[in-house]
Amino acid sequence: MSNDRETLRVALFATCLIDALFPDAGRATVQLLERLGQRVEFPLEQTCCGQMHANSGYFEVELVGRYVDVFSRYDAVVVPSASCAASIHHQHPMIARAAGDEALAVRAESVGSKTYELSQFLIDVLGTDDVGAYFPHRVTYHPTCHSVRLLGVGDRPLRLLRNVRGIDLVELPRWDECCGFGGTFAIKNPDTSAAMLADKMDAVIDTGAEVLCAGDRSCLMHIGGGLERIRAGVRTLHLVEILASTEDEYRPDRAPARSQPGAAPARSQRGAAPAATEEPPG
């Protein structure tokens, strides 16, 4: 693998949510992959995989076509979101077929087969479960439903976390229970969603962790928004933000600063400038 590895053409699909609201997770992905020797490209034509639409009943075949067009020329696409990766694998071909576009369905299957959720890319493609991270905090990990049940990432994220230096990793009680996010479920069935959220927050608080992490920023937005509302004193970080932290760069004051949304750029301005392969908009 190591020979291919150097010549792999890797693209980042940041997902619409990270692009719009959680750029820290996107920057951390770039940083981590570059630290591991990958040159990452971010094709600016990308927007959204259409999962939120599809799960609400709106099949946006144009977004499927867009994803396929933008990413078909890469050897690997890395997605820091298990639910988007699962949607790309399973829903894209289905949406194309529902629209009667078999050719697109076949292309979607092919691009899907080289689309990797972050932990799968690190372990299955790069062949490492120790990314040399350092994160001296008490952390608990919520295995999101789509990462475990739809995508089958198994214990990959935990293997990566266990190898983080300084981490105090505690198991989340009743970890296999859904947090109640479910995309527009949180809006359409607010009472049921809130009841599920309350139980998830209980479990998180029970661990005494200061950080809750997961491979899906969307679920974290829901749980984190609830934790913030009740002033639980637990912050949420995407798994990749923990994996991107290193002892070298680590300053005890930085992690809290990053959790203050809006104060984030500190982290991004370190690190090498990304590979200038993509023309910025003119």
Next chain:
Amino acid sequence: MSSGETIWTDDPPFPANAKRAVNNAQLRRNIRKATTTIRERRANLVGEMPDWQELRTSGAAIKDEVLRNLDRYLEQFEAAATGRGAQVHWARDADEANSIVASLVAATGETEVIKVKSMATQEIGLVRALAERGIAAYETDLAELIIQLGHDRPSHIVVPAIHKNRAEIREIFLKEMNDAPADLSDDPQALAEAARQHLRRKFFEAKVAISGANFAIAETGSLLVAESEGNGRMCLTLPDTLISVVGIEKLLPTFRDLEVFLQLLPRSSTGERMNPYNSVWTGVTPGDGPQNVHVILLDNGRTNVLRDEVGRQALRCIRCAACLNVCPVYERTGGHAYGATYPGPIGAVLTPQLVGVEHASELPFASSLCGYCYEVCPVKIDIPTVLVKLRHDAVRTGRHPVEGALFGAAGAAMKGRRRWTRALRLAPLMRFARRGGPPPLSRWTSVRNLPEPPDQSFRDWWVRQHESAREVIRERKRQ
């Protein structure tokens, strides 16, 4: 549409029903306690099976074979059962099925019948239909008896009274069961004994019993009922006349196929290695058991389900309720919120297909799509995928114009790089609605903050990084 009681009100309002249920502390506790127990029992028993995944695959394959060749298997069943002395009737819908049962009972001259627990008869609203024709049907399954005495509705496929605790059951017995002992305690043994005494007279006096079936064997014309209490077996063996209402999807090709399903069903449903009672009968056995055996093959919307390539897998269902027991939504809302005979994840995919999605348009959305149901389903019904498909059907009925417009706008912004880049620059506006805002935003902010928006989107950061990188290169070249 003639659906009997498949749905209880047209287009059951799940979100509103769920809101009421979520705030009912006693209901929440009862259901959490019961589902957690069954869930653990199931997990332990499934864990001891090394070939569980292979069994699931076989179960799904056998059911798919039946569904692909349903016409042939139905006729094979009819011929075999008729050959063994049963009379086979065909019912297109609930009304037809109810009329057939009523006339068969009327022909015996009886006005009282006993009933084995059955989902098909719930679905067609048989008990009520018989009552309207002057025939009293008595439920003999303990939990169904509790529901019937309490003038209630079942809320679970296997454990219909799961929403009741023993104190509530004791009260129902004392109030509604004329022969309940005055000093009845809420000890489960005592409650079961009181019900047994109450039912005993009915078992010995009844001349007609009505049942469903878990499986119908095409090869032999046999029916099978699986149960835990033995009350079903009393009904199936003591009366002279036995009438069974059987959904057309209950067929299995051969007797041998039971090998797979009698492993899958008990472990998935009650968390037992075997059902305490498996009763199998084939037509009439002269001089032994019911001499007057009828089978009513019920469609009631099933052939419509068969037409849908994605949705038809719901007809594999063996009604084990494993999907209910693990469902995080069901655990918090209970079964009544679904407003239909089939609650939980299977109800959310089956009900809209049986009655038409326009008559149950909220049900496909009654799920967070966590996928736990699919993971446990013994016949591998991909419930989340069917839900998404049904949501697609539901939004096409045009009932949610505002939502449709919002998704349309978001979709449009996502279809061009410039539009999307500009749209993301509006994110900072979110700062003003982090804890409030108008509906539907308020449904989010009522219990959770929106995130503090970043100063720039990821792509703006990326582009800036590029620009500075290119400047550095240009600078170096100049030097």
